[in-house]
Amino acid sequence: MAEAFSRWGAVWRRNALVWRKSARTALLGGFAEPLFYLFALGYGLGSFIGQLDGFSYLGFLAAGIISTSAMNAATFEGLYLAYTRMEVLRTWDGMLAAPLDISDVVMGEILWMGTKSFISAGLILVVTAAFGFTAHWTALGVLPVAFIAGLCFGSLALLVTSFARSYDFFVYYITLAVTPMVLLSGVFFPLASLPEPLRLGMACLPLYHVVEVVRPLAAGRLGVDLLWHLAVPSAYAAVTAMMAIWRFRRRLLQ
Amino acid sequence: MVDGISFAIGRGEFCGILGPNGAGKTTTLKMLVGNAPPSAGKLWVMGFSIPAQARAMRRKIGIVPQSDNLDPDFSVVENLAVYGRYFGLSGREVRARIPELLKLAALEDKADARISQLSGGMKRRLSIVRALINRPELLILDEPTTGLDPQIRQNLWKLLRHLQKEGLTIILTTHYMDEAERLCQRIILMDHGRVLADQSPQALIRDSIESHVLEVHGSDLDHWVGEAPVPERIRCERIGESLFFYGERLDCLVASLDEWNGLNYAYRPANLEDVFLKLTGRELRDG
Incomplete structure (x- = not known):
């Protein structure tokens, strides 16, 4: 296991070093945009809404934005950047010529995607904490949750990438999966306002459960149900990671 | 695709795999390194059964791909350092190895250059020495000089000949006959997935x-x-x-x-x- 971790770590490290080189630009994109949403909607709509489920609207929305940005960071990495490494730069070929195999490459990539989500959520958390939207110390628990969310959405994105023949293919996933999840997972408003079938549908998808863990954690409300919610993205991560490994084996080794 | 090929390459040999496009050269190489599981038959590379022990085997070989896949985000030195980590080498081992490799590739004064600042020949030399980071016993090159001008090809031949003299076993594919005739002690000629001939270039010319x-x-x-x-x-x-x-x-x-x-x-x-x-x-x- 320690050996496997060191192989995954080599892949992780390569991505981390590349990221560090352009971190400033990358941070601006991944960090400023969600904050614009948070402040624009939070102040704009918040004044009409007041309290929601016992949270101030800004506090409610902050948890949603943190969860969404964790998802987006890993999704972008797993779709566009991973595809570039696989097909354009052929970085993966180089790794497969070394003593790494497909599972090492995929696991290293997924761990890196978890890290991207961790960084992304962490930066927003700093700002929201500074403004007092996520004041409780348990909000630190959001960071490992964001990491797990990154593993989950990174694995899903890689699974999509394993079928992609060009960048255009990703539009399907973004439009048909990511956008509905962002709009209907309790990021901007509670799920209770949705019709029953839609609510059940969204409860099968991971983003809703990430939000349901992040929101109470950020506000200092702990409970056993958080673990149940956390189990959903964890299970998604485990299953889709295995599927992605299987798919890339079929795609790249023939 | 390949169909019932069989050959054994000895330690220290310089062996060329030749054939027209689609002859099965690249498939053969992919199989050798464990990245294309054979549907039947047995394959050993350096005593390792392939593909079962491919990862352990790849620790001891170097692979130079047909088209360069150097990391454009990294400098020359960073490319070597990151690649060394894929082999589980420590930062110290890699740092100790890098000056030798830069010298071998005549890239000492390009250590901190970006990949986009290198000429085609420099990139190829870097790709070759990158594959040597783990001190391999076997070097596999897929069409190493395709698309390069004559001076660069001469220069790469010199490098490869030097490596063989140092004791490295080398397998390369090429469709340049002059390259194969000059470099290789042994030619495996393939077509339609089969081995047509397996001899030294001189014997091949004499007999065929x-x-x-x-x-x-x-x-x-x-x-x-x-x-x-x-x-x-x-x-x-x-x-x-x-x-x-x-x-x-x-x-x-x-x-x-x-x-x-x-x-x-x-x-x-x-x-x-x-x-x-x-x-x-x-x-x-x-x-």
Whole structure:
């Protein structure tokens, strides 16, 4: 296991070093945009809404934005950047010529995607904490949750990438999966306002459960149900990671 | 695709795998390194059973891909350092190895250059020494000089010859016959997924084709050939606008050519390219 971790770590490290080189630009994109949403909607709509489920609207929305940005960071990495490494730069070929195999490459990539989500959520958390939207110390628990969310959405994105023949293919996933999840997972408003079938549908998808863990954690409300919610993205991560490994084996080794 | 190929390469050999496009060269290499599981048969590389022990085997070999996949985000040194980590080498081991590799590739003054600042030949040399980061015993190169100009190719040949002298076993694919003839002690000629020949270049030429070739082209070709004293049992082929004669002694034909001003000719010993064309046929492969 320690050996496997060191192989995954080599892949992780390569991505981390590349990221560090352009971190400033990358941070601006991944960090400023969600904050614009948070402040624009939070102040704009918040004044009409007041309290929601016992949270101030800004506090409610902050948890949603943190969860969404964790998802987006890993999704972008797993779709566009991973595809570039696989097909354009052929970085993966180089790794497969070394003593790494497909599972090492995929696991290293997924761990890196978890890290991207961790960084992304962490930066927003700093700002929201500074403004007092996520004041409780348990909000630190959001960071490992964001990491797990990154593993989950990174694995899903890689699974999509394993079928992609060009960048255009990703539009399907973004439009048909990511956008509905962002709009209907309790990021901007509670799920209770949705019709029953839609609510059940969204409860099968991971983003809703990430939000349901992040929101109470950020506000200092702990409970056993958080673990149940956390189990959903964890299970998604485990299953889709295995599927992605299987798919890339079929795609790249023939 | 390959179909029932079988060969064994000894330690220290410089072996070339030749064949037209689609002959199965790249598939063979992919199988050797464990990235294309064979559907049947047995395969050992350096004592490791492939693909089962491919990862352990890849620790001891170096692979140079057909097209460079250097990391454009990294400098020359960073490329080597990151690649070394894929082999589980520590930062210290890699740092100790890098100066030797830069020297070997004559890239000492490019250590901190970005990949986009390197010429094609420099990139190729970097790709080759990157594959040496783990001190491999076997180096596998897939068409290492394709698309490079003659000076760069000469320069790479020198590097590869030097590496073999140092004790490295080398396998390369190529479709440059001059490259194979100069570098390789042994040629595995493939076509349609099968091995057609497996010999030294000299033996291959001696055994597969007549010793001399006369190549004639020009406007008077048809006139001349009508009158020419073509001896019995001389093999002749028309390819495009040229006639090729193959034989042990073609002097009489050569003598008859001097009277014809509208003809150009070349009389030479047969080479690997003649063998290649004879054994793999002359039809165009676009696959």
